[in-house]
Protein backbone atom coordinates (compact mmCIF):
# COMPACT_ATOMS: atom_id res chain seq x y z
CA UNK A 1 0.00 0.00 0.00
CA UNK A 2 1.16 3.50 -0.67
CA UNK A 3 -0.26 6.95 -0.62
CA UNK A 4 0.32 10.48 -1.71
CA UNK A 5 -0.50 13.25 0.67
CA UNK A 6 -1.09 16.78 -0.48
CA UNK A 7 -1.94 19.79 1.63
CA UNK A 8 -5.51 18.77 2.22
CA UNK A 9 -6.05 15.60 0.28
CA UNK A 10 -4.78 12.07 0.55
CA UNK A 11 -4.63 9.69 -2.35
CA UNK A 12 -4.21 6.09 -1.39
CA UNK A 13 -3.80 2.79 -3.15
CA UNK A 14 -6.24 1.47 -0.53
CA UNK A 15 -8.50 4.43 0.16
CA UNK A 16 -10.26 4.56 3.49
CA UNK A 17 -13.50 6.50 3.10
CA UNK A 18 -13.55 7.11 6.85
CA UNK A 19 -10.52 9.29 6.43
CA UNK A 20 -11.71 10.85 3.22
CA UNK A 21 -8.97 9.19 1.22
CA UNK A 22 -9.22 9.40 -2.50
CA UNK A 23 -8.30 6.71 -4.93
CA UNK A 24 -4.94 6.86 -6.63
CA UNK A 25 -6.63 6.22 -9.90
CA UNK A 26 -6.24 9.75 -11.04
CA UNK A 27 -3.84 11.49 -13.33
CA UNK A 28 -1.00 12.86 -11.29
CA UNK A 29 -0.46 15.57 -13.86
CA UNK A 30 -3.71 17.18 -12.81
CA UNK A 31 -2.48 17.57 -9.26
CA UNK A 32 1.09 18.60 -9.70
CA UNK A 33 2.32 22.03 -10.50
CA UNK A 34 5.58 23.80 -10.07
CA UNK A 35 6.44 24.55 -6.47
CA UNK A 36 4.05 22.02 -5.02
CA UNK A 37 5.30 20.02 -2.09
CA UNK A 38 3.69 16.72 -1.26
CA UNK A 39 4.41 13.55 0.59
CA UNK A 40 4.63 9.99 -0.59
CA UNK A 41 4.38 7.17 1.88
CA UNK A 42 4.69 3.51 1.19
CA UNK A 43 5.14 0.23 2.94
CA UNK A 44 2.71 1.15 5.70
CA UNK A 45 3.71 -0.20 9.08
CA UNK A 46 7.38 0.38 8.47
CA UNK A 47 6.52 3.44 6.55
CA UNK A 48 8.98 5.15 4.34
CA UNK A 49 8.08 8.73 3.91
CA UNK A 50 9.32 10.98 1.20
CA UNK A 51 8.81 14.68 0.95
CA UNK A 52 8.72 15.62 -2.67
CA UNK A 53 8.70 18.91 -4.38
CA UNK A 54 7.88 19.70 -7.94
CA UNK A 55 10.84 21.79 -8.96
CA UNK A 56 9.91 22.32 -12.53
CA UNK A 57 7.74 21.32 -15.39
CA UNK A 58 9.16 19.63 -18.37
CA UNK A 59 8.32 21.26 -21.62
CA UNK A 60 8.70 19.75 -25.02
CA UNK A 61 7.46 16.55 -26.52
CA UNK A 62 5.52 14.30 -24.23
CA UNK A 63 6.76 10.83 -23.69
CA UNK A 64 4.53 7.99 -24.73
CA UNK A 65 4.53 6.85 -21.12
CA UNK A 66 2.96 10.12 -20.02
CA UNK A 67 4.17 12.34 -17.27
CA UNK A 68 7.78 12.79 -16.48
CA UNK A 69 8.05 14.13 -13.01
CA UNK A 70 11.12 16.13 -12.13
CA UNK A 71 11.22 15.83 -8.42
CA UNK A 72 13.66 15.72 -5.61
CA UNK A 73 13.66 15.26 -1.92
CA UNK A 74 13.15 18.51 -0.19
CA UNK A 75 15.24 17.94 2.93
CA UNK A 76 17.49 16.30 3.73
CA UNK A 77 19.21 15.65 0.46
CA UNK A 78 19.45 11.92 0.01
CA UNK A 79 22.95 10.76 0.62
CA UNK A 80 24.35 7.54 -0.67
CA UNK A 81 23.84 4.97 2.10
CA UNK A 82 26.89 3.01 0.96
CA UNK A 83 29.66 5.62 0.94
CA UNK A 84 27.72 8.40 2.73
CA UNK A 85 29.70 10.73 0.61
CA UNK A 86 27.74 11.53 -2.49
CA UNK A 87 24.22 12.35 -3.46
CA UNK A 88 22.12 9.30 -4.18
CA UNK A 89 21.28 8.88 -7.83
CA UNK A 90 19.59 5.49 -7.59
CA UNK A 91 17.46 3.58 -5.18
CA UNK A 92 17.45 -0.19 -4.98
CA UNK A 93 13.86 -1.39 -5.01
CA UNK A 94 14.91 -4.31 -2.86
CA UNK A 95 16.84 -2.46 -0.18
CA UNK A 96 14.79 0.73 0.01
CA UNK A 97 12.45 -0.69 2.63
CA UNK A 98 15.12 -0.84 5.29
CA UNK A 99 16.26 2.63 4.35
CA UNK A 100 19.44 1.51 2.75
CA UNK A 101 19.80 1.10 -0.95
CA UNK A 102 20.17 4.78 -1.75
CA UNK A 103 23.16 4.81 -4.01
CA UNK A 104 25.36 7.28 -5.76
CA UNK A 105 26.46 6.66 -9.33
CA UNK A 106 29.62 4.75 -8.44
CA UNK A 107 28.16 2.68 -5.60
CA UNK A 108 25.22 1.76 -7.80
CA UNK A 109 27.57 0.00 -10.16
CA UNK A 110 28.82 -2.21 -7.37
CA UNK A 111 25.50 -2.82 -5.66
CA UNK A 112 24.93 -6.47 -4.86
CA UNK A 113 21.30 -6.63 -5.94
CA UNK A 114 22.13 -5.84 -9.51
CA UNK A 115 21.32 -3.11 -11.93
CA UNK A 116 17.81 -4.29 -12.69
CA UNK A 117 16.72 -3.48 -9.14
CA UNK A 118 17.85 0.10 -9.35
CA UNK A 119 15.56 3.00 -10.07
CA UNK A 120 16.76 6.49 -10.76
CA UNK A 121 16.01 8.66 -7.74
CA UNK A 122 14.48 11.43 -9.83
CA UNK A 123 11.99 8.98 -11.20
CA UNK A 124 11.17 7.13 -8.02
CA UNK A 125 7.71 8.73 -7.68
CA UNK A 126 6.85 7.00 -10.91
CA UNK A 127 6.87 3.69 -9.08
CA UNK A 128 3.48 4.64 -7.78
CA UNK A 129 2.57 6.77 -10.73
CA UNK A 130 2.59 3.94 -13.22
CA UNK A 131 -0.43 2.49 -11.51
CA UNK A 132 -2.74 5.30 -12.10
CA UNK A 133 -1.61 7.19 -15.11
CA UNK A 134 -1.74 4.08 -17.27
Ligand SMILES: [Zn+2]
Pocket residue numbers: 080081082083084085086103104105106107108
Ligand atom coordinates in the same frame (compact mmCIF):
# COMPACT_ATOMS: atom_id res chain seq x y z
ZN1 LIG B 1 28.18 6.02 -2.81
Ligand SMILES: [Zn+2]
Pocket residue numbers: 092093094095101111112113114117
Ligand atom coordinates in the same frame (compact mmCIF):
# COMPACT_ATOMS: atom_id res chain seq x y z
ZN1 LIG C 1 19.80 -3.78 -3.08
